[in-house]
Amino acid sequence: MRRRLTVAAAQMSGLMALTLLKLGDPAARNWWRTGRAAAAAAEDRATMSWMYAQEAYQLYYGGDLHGAVELAVRARQLSGGLPCVGPALAAPLEARSHARLGRREETARALREGGAALERLDSELRTGSAFGYSESQLRFHSGNAWTHLGETGRARAEQARALELYPLDDHTDRAFIGLDQAMCYSIDGDPVAAAAHATAIIVSLPEEHRSALIIYQARELAARVPDARSLPEGKLLREVLALPAGEG
Known part of the structure; x- marks a missing residue:
């Protein structure tokens, strides 16, 4: 029971951080730290992976692309091979960061890994909720990555499919x-x-x-x-x- 409550506390901290991130409030960083600490205390690898993947977005939108890549890679490592949301969320974010840095090969690799991670998720986790990841999101994020690389043909195809799914x-x-x-x-x-x-x-x-x-x-x-x-x-x-x- 205590472990479940600690995991729930970590997830609530993550939701608070996401809300503040969308509002452009830098206080989101404090909630990421709180969430990571709770997930670590619960020894829950899936939640830790999810937390690092979501925090990578904070760095990405803050312009710290190298930091975003580092956290995204960390999220995937923390999963320990579990079929959980963290890697599915982290790999496309890593791809978008690489794309903005002009790294085409790394971008393509991360997108492939993101697709593979999505395929491994149970159906109930393939959702656009904060605790899931969906094909529509993967298409959106893939299109964004190809846009940053200037490959508009690929980007438009992904954008069109994303809009069909959303x-x-x-x-x-x-x-x-x-x-x-x-x-x-x-x-x-x-x-x-x-x-x-x-x-x-x-x-x-x-x-x-x-x-x-x-x-x-x-x-x-x-x-x-x-x-x-x-x-x-x-x-x-x-x-x-x-x-x-x-x-x-």
Whole structure:
């Protein structure tokens, strides 16, 4: 009973950390530490693996790509080969980090390992909940990785499949996928379409779902589409994001 309560405490700490992460609150780090300590006390490898995998996202969105890779690898090691969510969650995050660092071979390898880890999960764990991982998420994360590598053909295929799988009321991940689609337009040399698509994504998103992470990614996109700054579509995107016209 005590072990189950300790595992539950670790999971609750992880949920609190995830909530703060989505709000852009750095206090999430404190909850990761609390959760890791509880999982270690329970000697629960699956929970420890999950905790490190989720914390890797904190580093990823904070720009510490090398740190994100390190935690993702640690998450997979801690699983000890168990068919648990940690490795399935960690490998695609590792791939996205490698992609942003321009490491194509490492990206492809991590995506393959993520797919294999997903296949090993029991059906009840193949879900988009905080304690599961689904094919829709894998497709989203794969598309994001290929986008960062500039391989828009692969990226678009993954994005299309992800949108087929995600329910329409999953506003957050669908918005992230839409912003990746906008980035693909930019990479393919169409800044007008990139800015217009990103604007449409943000405007169509219910206000309560416009999280700090989504706005951050949209602003990052706006900064990376300099050719659109002088165009109406680019100016409108910056207005929607409450950015000064010349900021980037």
